[in-house]
Amino acid sequence: MKYLKYIFTILFVCSFAFAQKVPDKSTFYKIGVPIYTDLIILPVQNQDSIKITVLYRVLHDAIVFQLVEGNSNKYYSKVNFDISFKDNDGIIRKRLFVEDTVYAIDVEQTRSKEKYYYGMVSTILAKNKYDVLVNLIDNSQNSIYKQELKAEVPQDLYTKKSVFSPIFTRKTNNQEFLININNTSIPFNSLKTDIFLVASNLDIKDNISYTIKRKIEKESEWGKKSEYSGNAEIIENSKLETYFDKSNIKLTVNTSADTNDKYKLIHISLPAEGFFPEAYILTINNNTINQKYDFNFEVRWDDKPISLKNPEYAVELLYQMVDDSTYDEIYSGSKAEMYSKLIKWWKAKDPSPETPYNEAMVEYYKRVDYAFMNYQTISEKDGAKTDRGTIHILFGLPDNIETKMENNKTIETWTYKKLNKEFKFEMIEIGIFKLIEIKE
Secondary structure (H helix, E strand, O other), X not given: OOOOOOHXXXXXXXXXXXXXXXXXXXXXXXXXXXXXXXXXXXXXXXXXEXXXXXXXXXXXXHOOOEEOOOOOOOEEEEEEEEEEEEOOOOOEEEEEEEEEEEEEOOHHHHOOOOOEEEEEEXXXXXXXXXXXXXXXXXOOOOEEEEEEEEEOOOOOOOOOOEEOOOEEEEEEEOOEEEEOOOOOEEEOOOOOOEEEEEEEOOOOOOOEEEEEEEOOOOOOOOOOXXXXXXXXXEEOOEXXXXXXXXXXXXXXXXXXXXOOOOEEEEEXXXXXXXOOOEEEEEEEEEOOOOEEEEEEEEEEOOOOOHHHHOHHHHHHOOHHHXXXXXXXXXXXXXXXXXXXXXXXXXXXXXOOOOOOOOHHHHHHHHHHHHHHHHOOOXXXXXXXXXXXXXXXXXXXXXXXXXXXEEOOEEEEEEEEOOOOEEEEEEEEEOOEEEEEEEXX
């Protein structure tokens, strides 16, 4: 049965709140990356030293919470970091221990795959290259997760024209930016990215441009060009400052006449159309002296819906949205060809077509994941293919779920107030519900 082919137009108007709370089984699955780290490397007044700031964010689902004593609704977790800085000779030159307490207001937050704990710590070290090991440990000093980062420091940064590693951000206002703490990468989404690089001994008259291209040129299912270039902005009399603000780490551009004139900021506002998941090379070109600086980075889709990782399955779950001929056309060829055709079909439904990230497609397959895990039955292991799963995929979570007995039968009614729709399901076997009525 084909359900309401116009449904993509209402993917974002359905309410996600519903009166009857039910456990979300999708929280039991590990999706994405539990800990993200990044470095910010900046010059200091002492020309023999540098400042390294380690930034991190930890998924609530990755740490263990326990109830606050005397409070049955609040939870806490002790978060401990062991951070070491190893130089080129393999000698640990600095070791930092960070202890903090993370709180959650309910049990849902303790296992959230969207809520993060943020933190940062800074240190001054001798000018050198370092391997930075960030180790998240439990109260028994056992390692939970590890991340290793490379602190690349220009050795001639105080004497020649040099450029520090890029800092990826997204803008909140004219002088304030949220830092992307994402393992030296940009998260794949529809948000615009701004890049900052500290440059030493740069002249305000220097002609600075940039080029971004994929590390490996190949055909892409996204159908976007793979190289971008443009002019960069030089900001003089300025310095970067980081600070906490409501569970985020922000970056400000402080313009002041008393800043060190040896350092300037290079600012790049990336094209609005964004980049698809891939490895890239950012090249900063100083055209005045014919010098370039290369930096590797990635665009990563760590929270990609599980159902989208299997093109055949993703196309199968599109069946209720398309006619037979369209379905047969998409569900043909290799997996790569199916995925490419799937991306193309969803592009026509994209609320932000100027970017490769498609919010309508992502929302649809997030609902598929939820349905798969939450509406499984003894006879149907794929909850997305049940009647309740199908309605959830098309309309999202209902505003209200009511279960009652009618004529000795268990009836479950889903109500969508904004859509003025009501769906009735009858339990025909234990845990198995059949759609029996639709009211509009």
